[in-house]
Every structure is written in structure tokens, then in C-alpha cells.
Amino acid sequence: MAVRAQVGIFDRVKRLKPTLLVACGWTSLGLGVVGFVLPVLPTVPFVLLAAVCFLHGSERRHRWLVSHPVFGPPVADYLAGRGLRPRAKAVALLALWTSVLLSVVAFVPLLAADVALLVVAAAVSVYILRLPTRRAQ
Numbered sequence: 001m002a003v004r005a006q007v008g009i010f011d012r013v014k015r016l017k018p019t020l021l022v023a024c025g026w027t028s029l030g031l032g033v034v035g036f037v038l039p040v041l042p043t044v045p046f047v048l049l050a051a052v053c054f055l056h057g058s059e060r061r062h063r064w065l066v067s068h069p070v071f072g073p074p075v076a077d078y079l080a081g082r083g084l085r086p087r088a089k090a091v092a093l094l095a096l097w098t099s100v101l102l103s104v105v106a107f108v109p110l111l112a113a114d115v116a117l118l119v120v121a122a123a124v125s126v127y128i129l130r131l132p133t134r135r136a137q
Helices: 002-037 044-057 059-067 072-079 086-107 111-130
Strands: none
Touching: 002 044, 002 059, 044 059, 044 072, 044 086, 059 072, 086 111
16 A cells, blocks of 8 residues: 555656746746846856756747747757857856855855855856857858
């Protein structure tokens, strides 16, 4: 009886997974849209996260995002392995370091947290810089 109850729980979690991924995708896309307005919030990483969530949660929403006139080109370029445009890289790095340095200087009083923020920011910077750069056509 206990094994049967566990199987039922796993079936429910499997059915809930696409819904959670779509919710995560919409949340990420919303943060990406806010990133258009707020310079400390990077747009590209959130839009890419939304693309991954939609890819695994809803084929229809993934197709919509990839074909969207604003969000589609950077997502399609990244997913096809063509990389990011230089401006997208620059904006992402500028927003990343602006927000991290502001946090370290003004908001986070713990030295360990400051060091952790700087290490994560450095790792993300290396990742962004190592991505292929797409030249304008």
C-alpha cells in the first residue's frame, strides 16, 4: 500500500513539472522585461532562462519566445551556438558589476557575503566572456 501511494505522488509531481517550468519561465521573462527599464537587472540571462524553462515545459511557449521580434533573435542565436552580440555582453557585464559592487559597498555588511558575491560575479563574467560573440550581419 505504501509503495502504491509513493507511485501516485511521483505521478503527480511529473504532471506538475511542466506547470512549474512554465511559471518559472514567465517569472524569468518578466524579470527580463523589467531589465529593459532597470539598468542593474540584466535582461539576457533572464530571457535565456525563460527559454530553457519553456523548452522543457511548453513547446508552444518556447516557439513563441524564439519567434518573438524582440526576445527571439538573441535566444535563437544563443541556442544555435552563434553566441551573443557584443552589446548584449557589454550590457550584461555592466549590469552585473554595477549591482554587485553596489551591493558590496552599500548593502551587504558581512565580509564573507561580499567575497561570495565577488567570486560569483567573477565566475559569471568569465562565462559571459567565453561565450561566442556574434558579429552584426
